Amino acid sequence: NKRIVSVAAQHPEPKNWVDLIPETKYVLAPSTASGYIFAHYMVDAVSQVKQYDFTGRLIREIKLPGLGTASGFGGKIEDKTVYYTFSNYTTPPSIYALNPEKGESTLYKKPAIDFNSDAYESKQVFYTSKDSTKIPMIITYKKGTVLNGNNPTILYGYGGFNISLTPSFSIANAVWFEQGGVYAVPNLRGGGEYGEAWHLAGTKMNKQNVFDDFIAAAEYLITNKYTSSKFLAIRGGSNGGLLVGATMTQRPDLMQVALPAVGVMDMLRYHTFTAGAGWAYDYGTADDSKEMFEYILAYSPVQNVKEGVKYPATLVTTGDHDDRVVPAHSFKFAAQLQAKQKGNNPVLIRIETNAGHGAGTPVSKTIEQYADIFGFTLYNMGYNELPKKY
Numbered sequence: 001n002k003r004i005v006s007v008a009a010q011h012p013e014p015k016n017w018v019d020l021i022p023e024t025k026y027v028l029a030p031s032t033a034s035g036y037i038f039a040h041y042m043v044d045a046v047s048q049v050k051q052y053d054f055t056g057r058l059i060r061e062i063k064l065p066g067l068g069t070a071s072g073f074g075g076k077i078e079d080k081t082v083y084y085t086f087s088n089y090t091t092p093p094s095i096y097a098l099n100p101e102k103g104e105s106t107l108y109k110k111p112a113i114d115f116n117s118d119a120y121e122s123k124q125v126f127y128t129s130k131d132s133t134k135i136p137m138i139i140t141y142k143k144g145t146v147l148n149g150n151n152p153t154i155l156y157g158y159g160g161f162n163i164s165l166t167p168s169f170s171i172a173n174a175v176w177f178e179q180g181g182v183y184a185v186p187n188l189r190g191g192g193e194y195g196e197a198w199h200l201a202g203t204k205m206n207k208q209n210v211f212d213d214f215i216a217a218a219e220y221l222i223t224n225k226y227t228s229s230k231f232l233a234i235r236g237g238s239n240g241g242l243l244v245g246a247t248m249t250q251r252p253d254l255m256q257v258a259l260p261a262v263g264v265m266d267m268l269r270y271h272t273f274t275a276g277a278g279w280a281y282d283y284g285t286a287d288d289s290k291e292m293f294e295y296i297l298a299y300s301p302v303q304n305v306k307e308g309v310k311y312p313a314t315l316v317t318t319g320d321h322d323d324r325v326v327p328a329h330s331f332k333f334a335a336q337l338q339a340k341q342k343g344n345n346p347v348l349i350r351i352e353t354n355a356g357h358g359a360g361t362p363v364s365k366t367i368e369q370y371a372d373i374f375g376f377t378l379y380n381m382g383y384n385e386l387p388k389k390y
Contacts, residue, residue, distance in 0.1 A: 001195045002028040004037065006056075020056040027195055033075030033082045034100040038062075040073065044124065044136045045166055045187040049073060049084075051103065060103045065096065067122055067138070069166040073098075083108065088167035089140040089183065090120040115174045119143060122167065127186075127220040130212040133201075136193070137186035137217055138167060139226060142177060151182045152381050153227035155218055155255075159188030159210035160239040161282055162199040172370045179378070180387045182226055186217040188243075190282070204284040205295050211246045218247075218254050230256050233377045237261035237358065238325055239282075245301030245333060248312055257377045258314045260301075262325050262357055265333040267300035268293075273326045302329075305336040313345040313380035315373060319355035327351065345380070 003023035007016050021030070026041040026048070036059065037052040047070040049062040064070055068088030075082055082100050087093040094110035122140040129135050145151060154176065158165055165185055173183055187193040190202025190210045202210040218234065221227050232255040236243045241263020248258040268286045270276040286293045297303055305311075314337055318330035334349040341347055350372060352365065361369070378386065 001026060002030075004028075004030055004039075004056075021052060025194070027192070031072075031074040032077075033073055034079045035077050036100055038073035038082070040070065042164060042166065042193060044126075045138070045164060045193045046124070047071075047086075047166070051100065062098065062103060063105065065094075065105065065107075066091065067124060067167065069168060087169050089122050089138065089169065089173060089185075090117045090177070092117075092169045113171075113174075115171075115178075120177050125220070127216055129189075129209070129216045131209070133189070133209075133213070135186055135188065135213050135216065137184055137220070139182060139184045139221070140173075140177065141182040141226075142180060145180075145182070147225040149222070149225045149228040150231060151227050152180065152231050152233075152378060152383075152387065153182040153184060153221060154233045154235050154259075154377070155184045155186070155214070155221065156235045156240070157186055157188050157214045157217070157243050158236060158238075158240040159190035159202050159213065159243055161190070161279075162192040162196070164192040172366070175370065176374065179374070182221075184217065184221055184226070186213060188213040188217075190239075203282045205292065207283065207295075208299060210243060211250060211299065214243055214247050215251050215254065218251075222254075229254055231381050233257035233259055233381075235259040235261070237263070239264060241265070241325070241330075242267070242301065246299045246304075248314070249301055249304040249306075250299070252309055252311045255312050257380050258312045259317070259373060259377065260314070260330070260333070261317045262319065262322055262327075263301070263316075263329060263333070264325050265300075265329040266302040267296045268303065270329070273328070274323050276325075302332045302336055305333070305340050307340045308342045309340065310343040311337055311341055311345060311347070313376070314347045315376045316347075316349040317352070317369070317373070318349070319352045319357065321355060322357045324357040348376070 004021040005017040006020045029040040031038050039050045041048045051059040065086050070086045072084035082098040092111045092113050095108040096105045097108040098105045124138050188210050234255050241260040244260035271285045284292045316330045316334045318327040337347040
């Protein structure tokens with residue numbers, strides 16, 4: 001998880017290294033400014049910043065504006081002010097000025113966005129997964145929200161490739177909050193929130209851990225009355241699309257709406273398409289061994305859609321020119337669901353033309369996409385008109 005060492009330049013061999021800032025169980029990202037070292041840690045998926053002098057003496061922990069993500073803290077040795085950016089689910093990226101001698105921060109600049117951050121709050125909770133592993137989750141909602149099980153809720157996840165889901169602001173999420181929506185993000189195994197061991201705990205023949213973590217997050221939200229199955233949607237993209245596909249085929253009773261985006265849905269064949277072979281480090285492949293084939297087959301979304309099961313209302317989204325996760329994954333999954341779905345929950349596929357995996361989507365297209373996604377979600381939760389706007 002990284003550490004900072006000191007060593008004489010004349011004798012730089014590892015045997016001569018002396019810990020200046022020792023390794024901890026949290027991932028370290030250091031920077032320097034104003035004659036100090038700023039050690040940025042990711043603690044339970046949120047930022048913690050400690051200030052040291054060049055002898056390794058702890059000066060202070062920097063008091064951040066809240067529970068969120070901070071970056072920056074770099075500058076020249078003679079600088080009298082250190083600047084950093086802070087953001088979370090309710091706070092647009094804002095620049096703060098830090099006095100390094102006093103440890104005091106003041107707001108330097110914030111974007112002009114028509115959104116009242118003070119009306120909303122985020123809460124971090126910890127829940128236990130199927131194997132009793134403790135998983136952090138941040139839940140964001142309007143202040144004063146009544147926990148009665150009737151709040152439209154989106155549970156978003158990823159859980160793979162050592163990618164950490166840290167708090168960040170999204171205009172689309174702000175729109176969801178203004179409709180009275182709850183937004184929950186668990187930090188699943190497979191990500192990088194607790195280092196490489198956490199990542200490996202969600203890869204290859206440990207991949208089911210990721211789905212179990214996500215299912216347990218949904219159960220926590222329901223048990224604690226943030227929402228209920230009738231008002232729960234699950235969402236994720238790319239590897240997160242796989243997460244949604246696996247979760248909804250394993251526990252179709254758990255949610256009302258499923259929103260898999262550009263997902264890896266045919267896990268038996270993913271490595272034979274475009275960039276797929278490069279993902280084998282996380283997934284393994286069906287060609288590796290009989291055991292790996294059987295393990296992947298047990299969760300691959302395309303192969304696990306069953307005849308006569310009532311699946312949630314599902315909106316599959318993809319781009320017809322996606323050369324990272326080819327749209328055939330989404331096509332096959334949607335076709336399987338449409339052929340085998342029991343009951344009246346709709347299964348639709350939304351195909352953006354002349355579009356890829358999502359990067360570089362213009363604002364106009366993003367607005368259209370989220371209008372469809374949120375409209376589909378709320379309608380299938382029983383809303384015939386938008387909830388009251390706050």
